[in-house]
Amino acid sequence: MALTVNKLMVVGAGQMGSGIAQVAAEAGLKVYLNDISEEYVNRGIANITKILSKNVAKGRITEAEKDEILARITPSTSLSDASSCDMAVEAATENMEIKTQIFKNLDAALPTDAILASNTSSLPITELGAVTNRPDRVIGMHFMNPVPVMKLVEIIRGLATSDEVYDTVHALAERMGKVGVLVNDFPGFVSNRILLPMINEAIYCVYEGVATPEAIDEVMKLGMNHPMGPLTLADFIGLDTCLAIMEVLHEGLGDSKYRPCPLLRKYVKAGWLGKKTGRGFYVYE
Numbered sequence: 306m307a308l309t310v311n312k313l314m315v316v317g318a319g320q321m322g323s324g325i326a327q328v329a330a331e332a333g334l335k336v337y338l339n340d341i342s343e344e345y346v347n348r349g350i351a352n353i354t355k356i357l358s359k360n361v362a363k364g365r366i367t368e369a370e371k372d373e374i375l376a377r378i379t380p381s382t383s384l385s386d387a388s389s390c391d392m393a394v395e396a397a398t399e400n401m402e403i404k405t406q407i408f409k410n411l412d413a414a415l416p417t418d419a420i421l422a423s424n425t426s427s428l429p430i431t432e433l434g435a436v437t438n439r440p441d442r443v444i445g446m447h448f449m450n451p452v453p454v455m456k457l458v459e460i461i462r463g464l465a466t467s468d469e470v471y472d473t474v475h476a477l478a479e480r481m482g483k484v485g486v487l488v489n490d491f492p493g494f495v496s497n498r499i500l501l502p503m504i505n506e507a508i509y510c511v512y513e514g515v516a517t518p519e520a521i522d523e524v525m526k527l528g529m530n531h532p533m534g535p536l537t538l539a540d541f542i543g544l545d546t547c548l549a550i551m552e553v554l555h556e557g558l559g560d561s562k563y564r565p566c567p568l569l570r571k572y573v574k575a576g577w578l579g580k581k582t583g584r585g586f587y588v589y590e
């Protein structure tokens with residue numbers, strides 16, 4: 306049976322965390338948006354405000370509704386704020402050490418029956434569950450970018466995830482206007498097991514001089530009707546996140562077909578992380 310979630314903590318106020326906080330607040334939940342520093346939380350809230358203001362300008366919501374949504378979001382820089390929450394969704398950097406530490410801290414802070422979800426793109430939910438004292442209440446809730454626009458939430462059951470937790474997260478996704486799709490806990494799940502090798506192959510095409518980034522993107526947009534070419538999409542996701550996902554696929558599935566392209570590694574080492582740093586395969590103003 307599904308439980309009702311009223312108060313949610315979102316950990317990580319980057320592009321995904323701020324999107325998740327927005328759709329949760331739009332669905333009527335009270336939300337703590339948490340990050341390491343106040344500056345990052347404020348940046349996340351500024352992004353949400355910008356998108357809501359656009360929705361006001363488009364006549365989709367009123368100024369008063371915008372204010373009500375924003376009033377449901379409370380900034381947080383302390384995980385102890387989770388003590389009053391029914392659930393937390395972790396959306397911090399795609400790194401197992403960082404996520405493991407957050408899961409341990411959230412496990413200590415949340416009420417014992419609260420649900421602990423991760424928005425990870427690829428990392429093992431079962432392993433995250435195992436560092437807590439509540440593996441039955443740990444689950445993957447994988448939103449797509451940009452969160453307010455994309456319909457899918459991939460729901461990943463760990464080995465120990467209970468039916469009650471799955472039902473609750475599925476119902477919560479629906480309440481947020483999304484469609485939940487159940488998948489099992491394998492590296493990259495379904496979405497990124499299929500998407501990221503395509504992006505990596507597009508990067509190999511640049512690396513091997515098959516064509517320019519612009520030409521590769523045009524081929525996939527005009528030839529396959531993709532809304533964004535794979536290199537524009539890689540820049541949009543973040544090249545650090547793309548590399549982290551390829552590493553998980555490579556190590557987790559043990560097949561050389563998942564080896565990350567050396568050019569992807571080089572860009573990440575250079576700090577060219579895509580749109581978020583102003584430079585990736587393209588330059589952003």
Ligand SMILES: CC(=O)CC(=O)SCCNC(=O)CCNC(=O)[C@H](O)C(C)(C)COP(=O)(O)OP(=O)(O)OC[C@H]1O[C@@H](n2cnc3c(N)ncnc32)[C@H](O)[C@@H]1OP(=O)(O)O
Pocket residue numbers: 356359425426448449450451452453454455496497500532533538542
């Ligand atoms: C890595 C992972 O783990 C998993 C992932 O998420 S992989 C990434 C999955 N996402 C994708 O594949 C996205 C592919 N791209 C697209 O679907 C589209 O290009 C797009 C939706 C991002 C933009 O659409 P577009 O038609 O090219 O541009 P545009 O007309 O400006 O935007 C369409 C709508 O999206 C909204 N939008 C665009 N970017 C947005 C953002 N970052 N945040 C919120 N809303 C956004 C716009 O405001 C616009 O809304 P309205 O229709 O209500 O006016």
Ligand SMILES: NC(=O)C1=CN([C@@H]2O[C@H](COP(=O)(O)OP(=O)(O)OC[C@H]3O[C@@H](n4cnc5c(N)ncnc54)[C@H](OP(=O)(O)O)[C@@H]3O)[C@@H](O)[C@H]2O)C=CC1
Pocket residue numbers: 316317318319320321322339340341345396397398399400403407424425426427447448449450541542543546581
């Ligand atoms: N980008 C995408 O398209 C998608 C990403 N995801 C997943 O969502 C997660 C977040 O990705 P995304 O939002 O793109 O990344 P961003 O880099 O935009 O945001 C990550 C945020 O987490 C913060 N953070 C790092 N460590 C901690 C911590 N210990 N406590 C609290 N916050 C922390 C970062 O702060 P700082 O800047 O200081 O490091 C940053 O603000 C990743 O797991 C990613 O794989 C899932 C779907 C799509």
